[in-house]
């Protein structure tokens with residue numbers, strides 16, 4: 001199976017990935033393949049072998065892609081695991097570039113979902129050979145005939161071409177592996193050309209530094225070789241090079257054309273080894289990088305503040321550490337009059353934001369307040385100045401000529417009976433209908449252009465509740481549009497509280513103001529004096545509530561003048577004060593900030609059906 005130079009003969013290699021909607025069983029199938037090919041024995045098999053991070057396992061989602069080498073029938077199969085969430089679509093696209101084939105995995109009880117479509121289109125764009133597969137055929141609720149037809153209709157094949165498997169029982173998985181060998185084209189590349197390898201993943205490991213996953217397109221990468229990263233021009237030496245099967249195995253011969261493996265250079269930050277970049281030899285560099293490199297671009301911003309102000313240095317340290325493992329995370333310090341010192345952080349999307357926050361809280365033991373998420377607005381002033389606004393506090397005063405907001409192309413899939421509910425929801429979020437197609441008699445694909453700012457709050461939850469969980473959603477950024485947006489400030493006793501300001505559409509400003517004022521009225525305790533809560537656009541007040549003054553002071557409770565009791569009460573009050581923030585003269589308990597800023601459960605928690 002090896003050529004004269006020692007690498008695997010490319011004609012015997014098959015590189016493939018599995019694309020599927022969340023929960024359709026990708027990890028289970030991958031696990032079964034590990035077992036059937038003998039890479040993992042029965043005893044050491046633990047469920048979802050490939051999902052390494054704890055958070056991933058707990059949430060049952062795949063965040064980081066990985067590649068595993070599977071021996072099968074005299075061939076080498078490289079299975080590249082792709083992440084399944086829209087936030088990570090760039091990583092998906094890079095994993096696809098590393099393959100020649102894709103297994104399109106569809107739950108036989110659910111049919112095609114929005115994510116399946118999005119990934120399928122990406123795979124077709126990358127010219128991959130598609131193997132359509134229905135999974136979970138062991139389920140009593142499976143309707144393989146119905147969904148085979150849907151798939152056949154979608155990709156233009158015969159229903160009999162759609163394979164049927166169960167990742168759980170292993171039924172049909174051997175046949176699927178045979179089919180991969182028979183139908184996925186072997187990689188082609190120029191073995192004599194200067195090396196070019198695509199980085200499709202890079203992961204920080206505490207002990208070994210950054211582990212970079214690559215697919216060699218041309219040439220050869222060896223051990224102790226000086227390599228060059230073509231986007232940054234950084235040079236490193238490969239300390240170790242090998243394949244994963246399923247644990248790392250050092251390959252003294254290096255990696256040749258078509259091979260998939262990892263390399264370690266001792267760098268400590270994933271930013272030095274970026275997904276999408278091309279690795280070449282420093283001594284004999286390639287003339288041109290592989291196409292398609294993109295710098296990760298944050299789409300959603302939010303402020304993160306420690307609940308206890310003293311934790312600010314810990315938060316900084318934690319972010320610095322997380323960053324080593326996450327090339328897409330950006331942050332810079334900011335301060336808020338209400339919340340103290342914190343960081344403005346940029347994320348790829350909502351799930352990414354949730355994951356970062358959860359890791360900060362869980363791995364670094366930090367208690368955090370996050371401000372409402374924001375998208376990036378481009379504001380043009382009448383005098384021609386242009387500014388980028390990622391935070392309501394940056395929203396300019398004065399004469400604004402235009403505001404542009406980011407929009408996404410959203411694909412929604414649902415049973416036809418929910419068309420009305422979905423359209424009502426999208427219309428209410430300023431969506432514009434682009435088209436609608438029936439996938440089968442009773443299932444429909446609806447396409448909308450929607451402002452990103454309108455879907456980052458609770459769109460997903462609303463969609464699920466209005467369709468009883470049957471709709472699925474996928475979206476991709478597609479430029480920007482003009483929008484009539486305003487900044488709504490919330491004032492306590494005439495003083496604006498920066499943490500509660502928001503940029504919203506003019507038509508929704510009133511509703512936001514009323515809701516926030518009501519919420520705060522309930523959350524802020526009475527003070528010695530009356531506290532007006534106002535919502536305002538500039539100088540114009542659009543909503544108002546009042547917190548009435550406290551009638552008695554705390555000591556009034558202590559009848560009889562028991563001095564020790566009095567002292568205890570004062571102590572207690574002092575204790576309470578520590579967790580208060582002063583906004584002007586008004587004492588606001590920390591909990592009020594947390595409660596007012598939480599929008600209930602985040603939609604990113606539940607990307608599942």
Ligand SMILES: Nc1nc2c(ncn2[C@@H]2O[C@H](COP(=O)(O)OP(=O)(O)OP(=O)(O)O)[C@@H](O)[C@H]2O)c(=O)[nH]1
Pocket residue numbers: 020021022023024025026027028029060061062084135136137138139165166167168169
């Ligand atoms: N009955 C049955 N259940 C299955 C099968 N394959 C997967 N499941 C179940 O379906 C659920 C989702 O499976 P996963 O393998 O975690 O799905 P996934 O597509 O990897 O999910 P993400 O990593 O979140 O994208 C789990 O509860 C599995 O036990 C199958 O063939 N039959």
